[in-house]
Amino acid sequence: MKLCGVEGQFERLPAPLPMWRASVDLKQWVGAAMAVKETGGRLLSVWGTDQRSRDGHFVISAAYAVQEGLVWLALPLGESETGFPDLSTVFPAASRMQRAMADLLGVHATGVSDTRPWLRHNAWPANYFPLHEGATGDEHFPEYPAEEYAFTQVEGDGVHEIPVGPVHAGIIEPGHFRFSVVGEKVLRLEERLGYTHKGVEKRFEQTPPLLGHRLAGRISGDSTVAYAWAYCMALESVVGVKTTESIQWVRALLLERERIANHLGDLGALGNDAGFAFGLSQFSLLKETWLRQNKKLFGHRFMMDCIVPGGADVSFSKASHDELLRQCDEVERDVHLLHSIYEEHGGLQDRFIGAGRVPPSLAAELGVCGLAGRASAQSYDLRADQPWLPYDQLDVQMVTHRNGDVAARAITRFEEIYESLRLIRKICEHLPQIMHQTKHEFAHLHGYGIGWVEGWRGDVLIALELYNGEIRRCHCHDPSWHNWPALEHAIIGNIVPDFPLINKSFNLSYSGHDL
Amino acid sequence: MWYVLKQIGRIGIRSEDPPEVDNTLRVEAEHIQSAILQIIGQALMIRQVDAGSCNGCELEIQALNNPCYNIEGLGIKFVASPRHADMLLVTGPVSRHMETALRRTYEAIPEPKLVVAIGDCGCNGGIFGESYASCGGVSNVLPVDVAVPGCPPEPIEILRGILTAVQRRPPDQSKRNRLMDGQFSPRYN
Ligand code: SF4
Numbered sequence: 144m145k146l147c148g149v150e151g152q153f154e155r156l157p158a159p160l161p162m163w164r165a166s167v168d169l170k171q172w173v174g175a176a177m178a179v180k181e182t183g184g185r186l187l188s189v190w191g192t193d194q195r196s197r198d199g200h201f202v203i204s205a206a207y208a209v210q211e212g213l214v215w216l217a218l219p220l221g222e223s224e225t226g227f228p229d230l231s232t233v234f235p236a237a238s239r240m241q242r243a244m245a246d247l248l249g250v251h252a253t254g255v256s257d258t259r260p261w262l263r264h265n266a267w268p269a270n271y272f273p274l275h276e277g278a279t280g281d282e283h284f285p286e287y288p289a290e291e292y293a294f295t296q297v298e299g300d301g302v303h304e305i306p307v308g309p310v311h312a313g314i315i316e317p318g319h320f321r322f323s324v325v326g327e328k329v330l331r332l333e334e335r336l337g338y339t340h341k342g343v344e345k346r347f348e349q350t351p352p353l354l355g356h357r358l359a360g361r362i363s364g365d366s367t368v369a370y371a372w373a374y375c376m377a378l379e380s381v382v383g384v385k386t387t388e389s390i391q392w393v394r395a396l397l398l399e400r401e402r403i404a405n406h407l408g409d410l411g412a413l414g415n416d417a418g419f420a421f422g423l424s425q426f427s428l429l430k431e432t433w434l435r436q437n438k439k440l441f442g443h444r445f446m447m448d449c450i451v452p453g454g455a456d457v458s459f460s461k462a463s464h465d466e467l468l469r470q471c472d473e474v475e476r477d478v479h480l481l482h483s484i485y486e487e488h489g490g491l492q493d494r495f496i497g498a499g500r501v502p503p504s505l506a507a508e509l510g511v512c513g514l515a516g517r518a519s520a521q522s523y524d525l526r527a528d529q530p531w532l533p534y535d536q537l538d539v540q541m542v543t544h545r546n547g548d549v550a551a552r553a554i555t556r557f558e559e560i561y562e563s564l565r566l567i568r569k570i571c572e573h574l575p576q577i578m579h580q581t582k583h584e585f586a587h588l589h590g591y592g593i594g595w596v597e598g599w600r601g602d603v604l605i606a607l608e609l610y611n612g613e614i615r616r617c618h619c620h621d622p623s624w625h626n627w628p629a630l631e632h633a634i635i636g637n638i639v640p641d642f643p644l645i646n647k648s649f650n651l652s653y654s655g656h657d658l
Numbered sequence: 659m660w661y662v663l664k665q666i667g668r669i670g671i672r673s674e675d676p677p678e679v680d681n682t683l684r685v686e687a688e689h690i691q692s693a694i695l696q697i698i699g700q701a702l703m704i705r706q707v708d709a710g711s712c713n714g715c716e717l718e719i720q721a722l723n724n725p726c727y728n729i730e731g732l733g734i735k736f737v738a739s740p741r742h743a744d745m746l747l748v749t750g751p752v753s754r755h756m757e758t759a760l761r762r763t764y765e766a767i768p769e770p771k772l773v774v775a776i777g778d779c780g781c782n783g784g785i786f787g788e789s790y791a792s793c794g795g796v797s798n799v800l801p802v803d804v805a806v807p808g809c810p811p812e813p814i815e816i817l818r819g820i821l822t823a824v825q826r827r828p829p830d831q832s833k834r835n836r837l838m839d840g841q842f843s844p845r846y847n
Contacts, residue, residue: 266754267790282790286758309759312738314706314720316713317756338755339710342791361785364714364810408717421662427724428672434721444812445714484661654712657753 148178158380161212280345297323316653347617363655369598376594453583495550499645513601519547525597621655673728705743711750740766
């Protein structure tokens with residue numbers, strides 16, 4: 144079989160989406176990257192595994208999204224080898240992932256110019272690698288003298304730097320931004336992330352596989368449903384468990400409800416950041432009633448731990464269907480009204496239009512994905528591209544725009560809310576009257592699995608390796624990895640006071656990225 | 659503009675009553691003298707720091723700013739500078755990478771100050787525990803007055819924790835209800 148230009152032994156993973164895995168050699172590894180790029184595929188993630196005690200070497204993995212589905216290529220390195228061919232020349236998005244891999248696993252892309260640490264600051268020494276087999280993850284090191292992080296300097300008349308963070312003004316996650324400005328105009332932004340790194344991937348190795356969905360659901364709290372689903376999909380595909388159709392309908396319901404909750408919150412915050420507090424109070428109220436409904440129907444405001452291996456831990460009645468539908472009508476009416484208020488508000492549109500532009504060509508080069516990608520004409524939406532059950536019966540209408548500015552990201556959110564509301568109505572027709580909790584046998588916990596879900600922000604990916612009943616490696620990938628670099632470009636030429644607005648229009652995850 | 663006003667009128671006032679304090683949340687009894695609490699309690703400025711959370715707790719703290727909870731009506735405000743703050747509200751297991759920034763923020767808050775830890779992670783490290791990258795709960799790094807469990811705790815519980823820290827009683831209910839009987843008729847009431 145030939146995939147990504149590689150003729151190889153591809154193993155089809157028993158997942159609801161078409162996904163394949165194969166071992167490749169160095170030549171195929173390099174050739175595949177080129178072939179994927181040429182055929183318009185995308186790099187999803189790069190990660191590595193320490194298999195020295197089992198096989199005597201490290202294994203580097205890459206996941207590509209191609210027309211046929213997902214392809215997971217595994218490159219075993221030679222004995223005691225710690226270098227592998229750089230992918231960032233073909234896919235710039237690989238750069239930070241490779242730097243993170245060097246920090247956590249001690250395996251480097253060869254020939255790269257940027258060798259600065261990415262996820263390692265000063266909490267552990269440069270010769271400690273948490274993802275090594277020998278590391279327990281519970282080591283404690285005294286604060287290491289901080290190495291000065293070499294930000295790129297911009298020189299010239301009147302150029303000065305504004306450092307911001309890691310603690311930001313407002314109730315948001317921590318990260319550092321270094322602006323180089325002339326007057327108010329931003330010449331360059333450089334991000335420094337990793338502040339919320341809390342050792343999630345190592346933590347997985349200490350977690351029983353059947354409880355991994357709880358940890359996955361806390362990688363990025365705002366995407367808890369997407370992560371829990373991705374984890375369960377990966378686990379189910381390792382074991383070959385096939386969930387019932389009604390479970391899949393329920394999972395899709397939760398995922399769409401999560402999408403709407405986040406879009407409602409963001410639209411309010413976008414209004415607020417453009418000086419329109421009315422938008423925040425209206426949308427935050429809509430979001431609050433939405434979350435309360437979650438609590439009432441599913442027992443948790445963010446639906447944490449509702450998706451479990453082999454099932455969905457929710458109960459249902461006919462009354463819940465009616466309530467779901469009624470709430471869709473109410474929210475739709477209000478969002479339409481607020482939409483027209485936003486559209487007609489001169490001051491708001493003045494701030495939105497043209498701000499923080501990521502043109503389609505740049506978005507394609509950087510591999511911008513998910514919502515931000517779709518606002519820059521990157522027409523990828525897993526629910527439409529590789530519709531798995533139940534999306535194959537829903538005919539998801541992908542929303543795309545070309546302008547790539549704050550306005551485009553706002554309108555994409557509005558339209559995705561409408562589409563998700565439509566989906567929820569259709570899903571309701573298929574929901575089971577009563578939820579039966581089927582007991583699945585998770586017996587043979589050994590092998591590879593992958594979970595891939597279109598979360599509200601973009602592709603959420605979980606690659607899972609189980610070894611004799613234990614998690615050997617669980618790699619978690621957040622769409623923010625691809626989109627953070629786009630923010631650095633989006634701000635160029637804009638003024639500093641527009642940064643909060645532009646940042647919000649992306650609303651990327653720090654925790655999902657820092658792990 | 660007309661539509662904006664119409665929508666405001668249609669939605670009406672949706673603020674709800676604040677929760678009772680819960681002294682079982684107190685970690686350090688009588689950390690601050692009650693006389694000082696009376697002063698701090700009237701207008702409370704909070705600096706929030708995410709010290710490594712999964713952002714779930716942040717969503718619920720943000721939700722406190724929505725009209726249902728009306729915290730500004732209670733004299734509570736989130737501020738950007740620690741110099742203006744009376745209280746530090748901390749989420750997350752404290753990541754090793756945020757340890758210094760958290761300490762510095764704490765030091766920048768003028769005395770007397772209160773610390774409230776939010777969420778299971780803030781209480782004891784939660785699901786992330788202690789590791790090479792995580793210090794665990796906030797009390798491993800700073801003296802904590804009140805800790806609010808939950809994953810994430812709901813906004814009303816967070817508010818309860820904040821009010822417990824300042825030992826504030828809910829305002830006189832009869833006065834409040836009169837205020838709410840304005841000319842707007844809330845849609846869902
Ligand atoms: S308590 Fe729960 S929601 Fe809060 S940071 Fe921890 S895992 Fe996230």
